[in-house]
Structures are given as structure tokens and as C-alpha cells.
Amino acid sequence: MSLKAFSDYLLLEKKYSQHTALAYMRDLEMFQEFLKEQHDSVSIINAGYSEIRQWIVEMVNSGISNRTINRKVSSLSSYYKFLQKIQQIEANPLKQHKALKVGKKVLLPFSEGELKQVLEHSIDVDDFESARDQLIIEFFYATGIRRIELVNIKISDVDFSNKQLKVLGKRNKERYIPLMDSLAKSLRRYLDFRDKLPVIEDKNILFLTKKGLKVYEMLVYRIINKYFSKASSKAKCSPHVLRHSFATHLLNEGADLNAVKELLGHTSLAATQVYTHNSIAELKKVYAKSHPRNIR
Numbered sequence: 001m002s003l004k005a006f007s008d009y010l011l012l013e014k015k016y017s018q019h020t021a022l023a024y025m026r027d028l029e030m031f032q033e034f035l036k037e038q039h040d041s042v043s044i045i046n047a048g049y050s051e052i053r054q055w056i057v058e059m060v061n062s063g064i065s066n067r068t069i070n071r072k073v074s075s076l077s078s079y080y081k082f083l084q085k086i087q088q089i090e091a092n093p094l095k096q097h098k099a100l101k102v103g104k105k106v107l108l109p110f111s112e113g114e115l116k117q118v119l120e121h122s123i124d125v126d127d128f129e130s131a132r133d134q135l136i137i138e139f140f141y142a143t144g145i146r147r148i149e150l151v152n153i154k155i156s157d158v159d160f161s162n163k164q165l166k167v168l169g170k171r172n173k174e175r176y177i178p179l180m181d182s183l184a185k186s187l188r189r190y191l192d193f194r195d196k197l198p199v200i201e202d203k204n205i206l207f208l209t210k211k212g213l214k215v216y217e218m219l220v221y222r223i224i225n226k227y228f229s230k231a232s233s234k235a236k237c238s239p240h241v242l243r244h245s246f247a248t249h250l251l252n253e254g255a256d257l258n259a260v261k262e263l264l265g266h267t268s269l270a271a272t273q274v275y276t277h278n279s280i281a282e283l284k285k286v287y288a289k290s291h292p293r294n295i296r
Contacts, residue, residue, distance in 0.1 A: 003028055006024075006025075006028070007024070007025055010024060015171035017148065017170070019148065027071070027075035027076065030072065031044060031055055031076055038054065044076075044079070045088060049096075049097070052076065052094065052097075056069060056073065060100075066101060067102045069100055070100055070102065073094065073097065074099075080092040080093060107240070107241060107244050109245035109249065110228065110232055110242065110245045114228065115141055117231040118227045119137060119138060119141070122230065123137075123227065127193065129210055131193045132194075133223050134190075135186045135190045136207065136220060137223070137224065137242070138183055139183065140224070140246070141245060142180055142182070143165060143177045143183075143263075144246035144250075144260075145167055145177070145243070145265075146169070146239075146265070147217050147220055147221070147239040147240070148217060149169060150239070151207065151215055151220060152205075153165075153205070153206045154206060155191075156204065158179070158187065159179070160187075163178060163180075163184065165177045165178075170265065173265065175263075197212050207220075220239060221239060224237060224241075224242065244275060246263075247263075251275060257269060257273070257276070260272055260275070
């Protein structure tokens with residue numbers, strides 16, 4: 001069974017993004033290459049758990065993190081489930097597999113002070129690129145959207161009259177996010193600069209390069225890292241930390257967990273609950289200062 005059939009299944013039936021489907025295919029091709037080198041008579045479809053286990057051991061010995069190994073094995077398991085679905089195999093050789101243990105990853109958000117420093121003091125908005133950069137930062141913090149979602153926003157997705165933004169999330173699921181006045185103001189300022197670009201190739205896309213082309217994910221990452229690495233001592237200054245900050249700060253201020261889930265575009269509360277550890281820490285501070293039995 002061709003891997004292309006699986007790729008088509010991910011894109012057309014599961015509605016995964018091109019980026020996600022490519023990641024699955026890279027993982028499968030890596031296992032296929034391992035089989036070719038170590039077991040030249042074995043194909044993925046005929047591989048058993050012993051071959052898969054050898055692959056896992058090789059990745060561990062190569063210094064690949066357990067988290068990454070688990071993701072690659074999960075891609076392989078999804079492929080075997082697909083083969084079961086189309087009756088190419090009877091059993092998934094990974095059915096009894098247990099994921100490798102990984103340390104709990106705690107991502108610290110930017111503080112409100114760090115965000116204020118960047119948004120109010122770090123950027124002099126006097127040209128197209130500075131207006132765009134500030135808007136990108138403000139967009140992440142005001143909406144909590146993912147990097148790929150920001151890159152794909154169209155001008156038609158912005159509804160000034162109803163003060164809302166349409167976002168196309170994972171698996172092409174649409175959601176609407178309120179458009180606060182300060183963000184709308186920054187948007188209009190950016191659009192004024194955008195309209196004056198000498199050439200605009202991607203006319204329907206909101207965020208552009210100075211050449212009038214759609215921004216790309218690595219550029220967005222570099223913009224965030226450029227400004228926050230000066231204002232923050234955190235090792236990681238990325239768009240995802242801004243998304244994390246959005247969720248954490250809302251929860252710290254008492255926002256409902258279900259409401260934050262909808263704003264983030266999560267399908268389950270479990271995905272949103274990873275942001276609650278910071279709000280619990282904040283609650284402990286309030287509790288320690290306010291509870292009568294704890295006041296000395």
C-alpha cells in the first residue's frame with residue numbers, strides 16, 4: 001500500500017493540514033529507511049514489533065528525545081490503524097506499545113511587564129515593517145491564535161463592524177474571536193502602511209512582507225524572538241509562548257476555562273488545562289495574602 005494513499009487519507013478524510021501530513025510522512029519515511037538499512041527484506045506493512053523496537057532503540061542511542069520518538073511512533077501507529085481500516089493488515093503491531101516516559105514540560109508565559117515593555121516601548125511605528133511587527137505581537141497576545149493561523153489570515157476574515165475575527169484552525173474548523181478596540185486601531189494603522197506598498201502579490205492575505213508576499217512561519221518566529229529576547233530572560237521567546245501568555249493571563253483574571261478553550265480552538269478541555277498551573281500559582285498567592293487563617 002502506497003504511503004501516498006495514507007497522505008491523501010490524512011488530508012482529505014482527517015482534514016489535517018499540509019504541514020501535519022508532511023510531518024507524518026517524514027516519520028514513516030524515516031522508519032522505511034531504517035528497515036531498508038537494517039532489514040532489507042522487510043517493508044513497513046510487514047514489519048513486526050521487534051523491528052519497531054529496534055528502530056526505537058536506535059533513535060534513543062542517537063540522542064533523539066523521548067518526546068520526539070513518541071511522536072514518530074504515534075505517526076507509525078496511525079499508519080497501521082489506516083491499514084487496518086482498509087483491511088490491509090489484521091492487527092496493529094503497536095497495539096500493546098507503551099510510550100516512553102517524558103519529563104513534564106512547563107512553559108512559562110511572558111509577564112505582563114514584559115509584554116508592556118515590548119508593546120509600548122520597544123517598537124517605534126514609523127514604517128510598514130514596524131507597524132506589521134507590532135501588530136503581529138499584539139495579534140498573538142490579544143487573540144491567542146497559533147502561528148500558522150496568523151500566517152493564513154485573510155483581510156476578509158477581519159470584521160470591523162461586528163468587532164470580530166474569523167480564524168481557520170486545525171482540521172479547517174472555524175472559530176470567531178472578539179476584536180478589541182486597541183487591536184482594531186493597530187490593524188487600521190497597519191492597513192494604511194500596507195496600502196502604500198508598491199507591489200502587493202498576495203492581495204487577499206493580511207500579513208505581508210515588504211515585497212507584498214504572504215509572510216511565512218519562520219519570519220513570524222524571528223519577529224517574536226527579536227523583540228522578546230531583549231525584554232525577557234526566558235530561554236524560549238516564540239509565538240507559542242505568546243499564545244501561552246494569552247491563556248494564562250485570562251485564567252489568572254478569572255476567565256472561564258471553557259471560554260478560553262473556545263478562544264484557543266481546542267477540541268477538549270484537557271488541552272486547555274495545561275495552562276492552569278500558572279493560574280493556580282496565582283491563586284495560591286491570593287489565598288496566602290487573603291485567607292484569615294493565613295494572615296499573621
